[in-house]
Structures are given as C-alpha cells and as structure tokens.
Amino acid sequence: xxxxxxxxxxxxxxxxxxxxxxxxxxxxxxxxxxxxxxxxxxxxxxxxxxxxxxxxxxxxxxxxxxxxxxxxxxxxxxxxxxxxxxxxxxxxxxxxxxxxxxxxxxxxxxxxxxxxxxxxxxxxxxxxxxxxxxxxxxxxxxxxxxxxxxxxxxxxxxxxxxxxxxxxxxxxxxxxxxxxxxxxxxxxxxxxxxxxxxxxxxxxxxxxxxxxxxxxxxxxxxxxxxxxxxxxxxxxxxxxxxxxx
Amino acid sequence: xxxxxxxxxxxxxxxxxxxxxxxxxxxxxxxxxxxxxxxxxxxxxxxxxxxxxxxxxxxxxxxxxxxxxxxxxxxxxxxxxxxxxxxxxxxxxxxxxxxxxxxxxxxxxxxxxxxxxxxxxxxxxxxxxxxxxxxxxxxxxxxxxxxxxxxxxxxxxxxxxxxxxxxxxxxxxxxxxxxxxxxxxxxxxxxxxxxxxxxxxxxxxxxxxxxxxxxxxxxx
Ligand SMILES: Nc1ncnc2c1ncn2[C@@H]1O[C@H](COP(=O)(O)OP(=O)(O)OP(=O)(O)O)[C@@H](O)[C@H]1O
Ligand SMILES: [Mg+2]
Numbered sequence: 498x499x500x501x502x503x504x505x506x507x508x509x510x511x512x513x514x515x516x517x518x519x520x521x522x523x524x525x526x527x528x529x530x531x532x533x534x535x536x537x538x539x540x541x542x543x544x545x546x547x548x549x550x551x552x553x554x555x556x557x558x559x560x561x562x563x564x565x566x567x568x569x570x571x572x573x574x575x576x577x578x579x580x581x582x583x584x585x586x587x588x589x590x591x592x593x594x595x596x597x598x599x600x601x602x603x604x605x606x607x608x609x610x611x612x613x614x615x616x617x618x619x620x621x622x623x624x625x626x627x628x629x630x631x632x633x634x635x636x637x638x639x640x641x642x643x644x645x646x647x648x649x650x651x652x653x654x655x656x657x658x659x660x661x662x663x664x665x666x667x668x669x670x671x672x673x674x675x676x677x678x679x680x681x682x683x684x685x686x687x688x689x690x691x692x693x694x695x696x697x698x699x700x701x702x703x704x705x706x707x708x709x710x711x712x713x714x715x716x717x718x719x720x721x722x723x724x725x726x727x728x729x730x731x732x733x734x735x736x737x738x739x740x741x742x
Numbered sequence: 743x744x745x746x747x748x749x750x751x752x753x754x755x756x757x758x759x760x761x762x763x764x765x766x767x768x769x770x771x772x773x774x775x776x777x778x779x780x781x782x783x784x785x786x787x788x789x790x791x792x793x794x795x796x797x798x799x800x801x802x803x804x805x806x807x808x809x810x811x812x813x814x815x816x817x818x819x820x821x822x823x824x825x826x827x828x829x830x831x832x833x834x835x836x837x838x839x840x841x842x843x844x845x846x847x848x849x850x851x852x853x854x855x856x857x858x859x860x861x862x863x864x865x866x867x868x869x870x871x872x873x874x875x876x877x878x879x880x881x882x883x884x885x886x887x888x889x890x891x892x893x894x895x896x897x898x899x900x901x902x903x904x905x906x907x908x909x910x911x912x913x914x915x916x917x918x919x920x921x922x923x924x925x926x927x928x929x930x931x932x933x934x935x936x937x938x939x940x941x942x943x944x945x946x947x948x949x950x951x952x953x954x955x956x957x958x959x960x961x962x
Binding site for chain 1: 859861862864865866867868869870871872875879880883884887960961962
C-alpha cells in the first residue's frame with residue numbers, strides 16, 4: 498500500500514512546561530494507510546495526534562502535510578485542519594444542534610457550501626453511518642455509539658484527506674464498540690487515510706496496515722500488525738502487549 | 743380595613759400618572775439592559791482573551807462597578823453626560839444603569855463561556871473553524887443558554903435598581919410615587935402602589951424567563 502505520501506513527521510518534540518511528552522517522533526503515513534498507535538497511558542499518543550491537527554503546537558521538528566511543511570506562524574492552520582479530520586474520545590458533538598445540524602455546520606460556515614447541498618451531502622453521510630432516521634434528533638437523545646458515528650460523519654462532511662481517531666471507542670459501553678469499529682472499518686475499505694489511537698487490538702490486527710508502539714514519547718517499534726503482535730522485537734513492546742492482551 | 747380601602751382608592755385613582763412612570767421604567771430597563779448585554783459581552787471576551795492588558799481593562803471596569811455604590815455611578819454619569827456632553831437625561835440614566843449591570847453581566851457571561859467543555863472548542867477548531875467563528879457559532883449559543891437563569895436574575899435586579907434614577911429627577915415609577923407622596927403627604931399608599939407595579943413587572947419577567955428556559959431545553 499505505498500501510495501502518495503500524505504503526512505510526515507520528523508523529529509517532533511513537544512513538552513508541557515518541564516514535561517517532555519514527545520521526544521523526537523518520526524512518522525510517515527501514505528495514502529489509504531491505516532496506522533494504529535498503541536501504547537500505555539501517558540505515553541503521548543493523544544499529544545501526537547493533537548500535534549498533527551495543530552490543536553497542540555510542537556516545540557520543534559517538522560510536520561509535512563501532503564508535501565507541504567506546515568509552520569503555525571506562516572500557515573493558515575484552519576486550512577490545514579480542513580484536510581485533517583479528527584474524532585475524539587468523548588465525541589464532542591454540538592449539543593445545541595441537531596444531528597444533521599452538527600454535520601452541515603462546518604461545510605456551510607467554513608467552506609461556504611450552499612445549505613441545500615450541504616444537507617443532501619450530510620444526509621448521505623448519515624445514511625452511510627447508519628443514522629438515516631436520526632437527522633432531526635438532538636445528540637442528547639443518542640447512545641454513545643450513535644454519537645460517535647455522528648461525530649465521524651461530521652468530520653467526513655469536510656471531505657478530509659486524513660482522519661485522526663483518538664480512542665474513539667474508549668468511552669463506549671462494550672456492546673456499542675462494535676458498531677463504531679464497523680463504521681471505521683468501512684471507511685478504511687473506502688481508502689481513507691487514517692491514524693487511530695486505540696486499545697482495540699482486534700481492530701488493529703484486522704484493519705491496520707501498520708502498528709506503532711509508543712513508549713514515553715518515542716515510537717519504539719513499528720511494523721505490520723502480525724510482526725508487532727506475533728513477533729515483537731522490543732522487550733518493552735512485548736511487556737506492553739502482555740499487559741493488555 | 744379603612745387603610746386597605748384607602749390604598750385601593752389611591753391605586754385606582756393614580757393609574758394614569760403611574761402608567762407614565764411605568765412606561766419610563768420599562769423603556770429605561772429595556773434600553774439599559776440591552777446596552778448592558780453588549781457591554782457585558784465585550785468585557786467577558788476581554789477577560790477570556792489571553793492578552794493581559796485587555797484582561798486588566800476588564801478587571802478595572804468590574805472593580806470600579808463593584809467598588810462604588812450604584813447611586814454614585816448614576817450621579818457621576820448623570821452630571822458628566824448631561825452637564826459636560828449635553829446628553830439628554832433619559833440617556834444619561836440609561837447609561838448609568840447599563841454601566842452598572844454590564845459588569846455583572848460580563849461576569850455571568852464569562853462564567854458561562856468558561857463552563858462550556860473545552861472539547862467543544864477543539865471540535866470546532868478541528869473542523870477548520872476560526873477562533874471567532876467557533877466562539878460565535880458553537881461556544882456563545884451554548885453559553886447564553888446556560889446563562890439564561892442568571893441573566894434573568896440580573897434583569898430583575900436591573901429593573902428594581904432603575905428606581906434610583908428618580909434621584910436624578912426622572913419620573914419613573916418610583917419617581918412618580920415620591921412626587922405623589924410629597925404632594926399629598928400621603929406617602930404610605932403611594933409606595934404600596936409602586937411596590938405592586940414592581941411586583942407585577944417581575945412576575946411577568948419571571949414567567950418569560952421560564953418560558954425561554956423551557957424552549958431552550960429542547961436539546962437537553
Ligand atoms: N495540556 C497539557 N498540559 C500539561 N500536561 C499535559 C497536557 N496534555 C497532556 N499532558 C501530559 O502529557 C503526557 C502525555 O499525555 P497524552 O494524553 O498524550 O497521553 P496518552 O498516551 O494519550 O494517554 P492515554 O492513553 O491516557 O490517553 C501525560 O503525562 C499528560 O499528563
Ligand atoms: Mg490519550
């Protein structure tokens with residue numbers, strides 16, 4: 498799956514005060530890759546994802562999005578974020594807007610798309626994630642799994658080239674995890690480029706093209722899922738996998 | 743018994759003069775609270791900006807309003823605006839009240855904005871929305887909803903506080919009651935009458951605020 502390069506990170510460092518959270522991360526994601534990021538709590542997975550979307554700003558290093566090195570000082574980060582969608586652990590749906598309202602908000606306000614067109618596209622996306630009967634419902638009336646699928650549709654409505662998922666199923670009741678993973682799997686099959694932080698090792702094994710293991714702010718091992726899960730080279734990876742599997 | 747009958751007599755016979763006062767009180771309250779919301783929103787945004795000098799300006803404003811009696815603020819603005827800037831009395835009174843309520847509304851709005859989950863802003867930004875767009879479309883609508891009960895409370899306080907403009911000579915509800923009392927030396931029934939008017943205004947406003955709260959609750 499060696500398509501065009503979508504995202505490259507070189508020697509990324511990020512600290513909060515005295516705390517070095519990312520210590521020289523390198524990462525390349527090609528078109529249609531599904532990259533799964535695993536690692537212990539506090540290892541910096543969320544921080545890395547948030548740096549890719551510029552919700553956190555790096556201290557040093559380079560972030561290259563679709564061939565262009567993005568510098569917060571000189572680039573319009575909003576334009577970059579249009580290309581990089583994000584799905585959060587706690588959904589973060591807009592509670593004052595209906596399901597369809599959530600999905601069409603950014604296309605209309607940010608891209609200036611005609612409302613009718615946005616609604617048609619929004620409905621099509623909601624149908625796709627299996628929520629064709631929920632357009633006019635407010636988020637508070639949805640289950641966690643439904644909320645997360647709306648959040649995915651909302652991100653997709655901006656037609657991003659890359660999607661970031663930060664533990665999209667961690668806040669869900671166990672019986673609702675499957676429906677969200679299914680939606681993500683379909684997205685992967687459609688060729689979406691995805692970076693996913695998750696503890697769902699089954700999903701990683703089945704869907705990921707690459708699995709990265711992160712430990713204390715560094716990527717200590719990466720490879721195809723079978724290499725990582727069946728044959729980890731690093732002792733730290735093995736210890737982590739033993740603790741979660 | 744005689745007292746009660748006398749009160750009803752005063753209440754009914756003074757309807758027409760109090761209607762004029764009621765009109766001034768309502769106009770003054772609506773205008774001053776409208777301006778106060780704009781002032782409040784402005785200073786709330788200064789306070790949550792990450793720019794220290796702007797925060798200091800907002801802090802200074804709130805400090806002045808909290809640290810001086812409302813009547814002093816009204817007098818200062820009244821003499822400053824009418825004598826020096828030749829602004830009509832109504833607008834000077836409205837400015838005094840708005841200057842005062844604005845500080846409390848600023849704090850209410852700031853609190854409501856800061857109570858909105860950080861994830862809302864992040865979701866908006868991650869969709870490519872600018873700071874101001876996410877504030878306008880995502881954060882403020884939710885903050886206003888959350889602030890409705892406190893704002894309603896502040897409006898009630900504002901309406902009652904508007905009675906102080908009678909001291910700069912305005913013939914609002916309280917001004918009418920004072921004048922009628924002094925003219926007839928029959929203070930008690932006139933102040934009882936004016937109390938009824940304020941109670942009725944607050945009753946209606948409370949009803950409206952509850953209705954608004956219910957309507958906004960559809961998304962909960
Ligand atoms: N805004 C912040 N300010 C200060 N410290 C932070 C901030 N965000 C994260 N950290 C710290 O950075 C470290 C890495 O956090 P991060 O959320 O990236 O870990 P994670 O790998 O996503 O963990 P988890 O699996 O628990 O989500 C943690 O020690 C965390 O406390
Ligand atoms: Mg995390």
